[in-house]
Amino acid sequence: MMDIFEKIHRLGILPVVVLDDVKDAAPLAIALCEGGLPAAEVTYRTAYAHDVIQEMKKVKPDMLVGAGTVLSIEQVDSAIDAGAEFIVSPGFNPSVVAYCIKKGVPVIPGTATPSDIEKALSMGLSNVKFFPSEINGGVKAIQALGAPYVDVKFLPTGGVSEKSLLDYMKCKRVLACGGTWMVKKEWIKNGDFKAIEDCTKKAVFTMLN
Numbered sequence: 014m015m016d017i018f019e020k021i022h023r024l025g026i027l028p029v030v031v032l033d034d035v036k037d038a039a040p041l042a043i044a045l046c047e048g049g050l051p052a053a054e055v056t057y058r059t060a061y062a063h064d065v066i067q068e069m070k071k072v073k074p075d076m077l078v079g080a081g082t083v084l085s086i087e088q089v090d091s092a093i094d095a096g097a098e099f100i101v102s103p104g105f106n107p108s109v110v111a112y113c114i115k116k117g118v119p120v121i122p123g124t125a126t127p128s129d130i131e132k133a134l135s136m137g138l139s140n141v142k143f144f145p146s147e148i149n150g151g152v153k154a155i156q157a158l159g160a161p162y163v164d165v166k167f168l169p170t171g172g173v174s175e176k177s178l179l180d181y182m183k184c185k186r187v188l189a190c191g192g193t194w195m196v197k198k199e200w201i202k203n204g205d206f207k208a209i210e211d212c213t214k215k216a217v218f219t220m221l222n
């Protein structure tokens with residue numbers, strides 16, 4: 014069976030979702046799937062993350078849904094309860110990572126320095142988030158940072174856009190790119206799920222061409 018990291022790698026792009034209302038979860042899941050990216054990292058930046066994850070899995074059971082901005086063990090439990098298949102965090106939180114390992118849930122902790130990466134390696138992880146990517150040097154930083162750690166793959170997020178997408182995609186150290194650019198706040202606010210679907214299609218097209 015394909016593991017979660019392989020699934021994320023094959024998708025190439027991981028939409029990062031911040032929803033303020035659970036009613037947007039179903040139409041957003043449909044728009045992302047129709048756009049060609051049946052995946053979401055639903056962030057615990059709002060109180061609705063648990064219900065959004067649950068709703069997305071209900072409406073699109075085959076969609077790959079994980080939890081993002083997970084900062085505590087309680088949020089790991091909440092995400093697992095909702096049906097999240099993986100956990101992402103912005104930084105390296107040893108207790109969150111240890112708890113995910115204990116629970117058998119794939120975890121992608123945030124890193125931005127060699128020390129962060131070595132902490133991940135010491136806990137048996139080889140897939141990490143690189144955050145915030147653009148401000149930390151983007152592809153060049155990933156290449157330099159990854160040079161000593163040959164088996165580590167990075168999920169860059171933070172400032173990744175359709176413009177920078179191709180450069181990231183060409184980099185062999187990139188697991189996939191994460192970002193919110195296809196899930197813009199104003200589109201959600203205006204219920205413009207067609208714009209989300211179109212932007213998602215455009216991102217997939219850019220990635221494949």
Ligand code: 3PG
Pocket residue numbers: 029056081082170171172173191192193194
């Ligand atoms: C994340 O949580 O991964 C990032 O904040 C997403 O960053 P972006 O909004 O710049 O894509």
